[in-house]
Amino acid sequence: MADLGALADDLAAIVAEGGPEAPRRICEACMAALPVTRAAITMMAGADRQEPIWVSDEVARQLDELQFAVGEGPCVEAFTVRRPVLVADLTDPTEQVDGRWPVFAAAARRTPVRALFVLPLQAGAITVGVLDLYRDTPGLLEPDELNGALRAADAALWALLGMRSGGKVDGAADGARRADPHGWLMGSPLRRTEIYQATGMIIEQMQVTPEMALSALRAHAFAHDRPILEVARDVVARRLRFHEEMQ
Template sequence: MDRGQLADALFTIVNDTSDLAELPQRLCTACLSAVPVDGVGLALMAGNQVGGRAFLGATDLLGARIEQLQFDLGEGPCVTAFEDGQPVLVTDLRARDAGVRWPMFVHELRKTPVRALFAFPLRLGAIRIGALDCYRTRPGPLVEPAAALMVAQAVTAALLRVQVREADREHETGEFPWEAKPGLVDLAIRHHAQVHQATGMVAARLEIGLEEAFVRLRAYAFRLGRSLDEVGADVVAGRMPLDILDKP
């Protein structure tokens, strides 16, 4: 499949998907058919936002776990690919250099069968919107990295098409075709809604900035070996005294 065929296939998925919540997984599944890997995950990212990234979709639970870990820990190949604007190809996650580069992420991922991870930035010129993660359960190089990069570029174009379409619909009709608030950013934020709500609660209670509040939540979750979503749910439900986070 050449770049034009792939872009057409992804645009067809965008046009045929009436429920925005189903779109990320359908795009991931299409990517999986074009790249020789075992699973795919998508994340939206923005360097100027608290938390910096949000899970968008994955082909399976293992792919979702990879995205969740990078959200919880703030490190990993996907984060690096977005920040550097370049593909990050990790042929063996159990190799020493991977552990040195992303110590917390690699430590946690060793509890899973994932052995290789290939991350590609979702970018179009100066526009960067996220990253595409492709994982494999055996070590070794990616056979056709150029083809995978082409897939990432096609996904970027498809996601930007969604954003433009929804902005146009809102402008033209003043109404939203989906039950949820339109836009992929809003969909991604819903995956971590309680984390964002908890961050605001901690910031207000301790009289600190949102970024500092988020860092304290992340550190607390890591110390307890829990996900940020679990800790955020405890904060929102009042099951966790916020004074615990009074010191970094």
């Protein structure tokens, strides 16, 4: 059983101390106290605008990147519907994951992950991201364990709000500002600056909305079986121009 008392104390201390290491410490506290194998915190400004803040390992990173690339998955669903997404077994057809996220589900089953628990980071009308908890064995969290995960999501929310209040990243690309008009991602260490910069360039090239520009970037990456970051780098380096690509 989860030691909720110790977890709650750890989370309270982490939030009180704050700082850039808070997301990592929250994820590590979850992995220590709850029956989960991997964890991640992702900041989001919309279903198409995500930024990983911390991931426990390469598998968690791959799952995060996949959802950003294809625009579907438990992170997108949890953020959009603003409630937890809990899947006991990715291989169980009764979970209906293929109907909800066909591309993500097929790829996720090729990883060791079997169960996933994604919790939105929200307070009132504000949702700033998700806490991802993954397990390599099937099964749902027990009620006390889910309660602990929800406490961790609350802690992650306040940690991210604290990071955002500390100011924006110097030198962030104009494309990132345009893809993130509300500025939620600007308080994080932007690992996807090139993607947002490329999105801004595609907006100019195609004269479309940020959502349509990001969709075009995704579609090109998917059609050519390339990582979206590689395609974005080609756009930024002007090796790929989307008004020419669409002709």
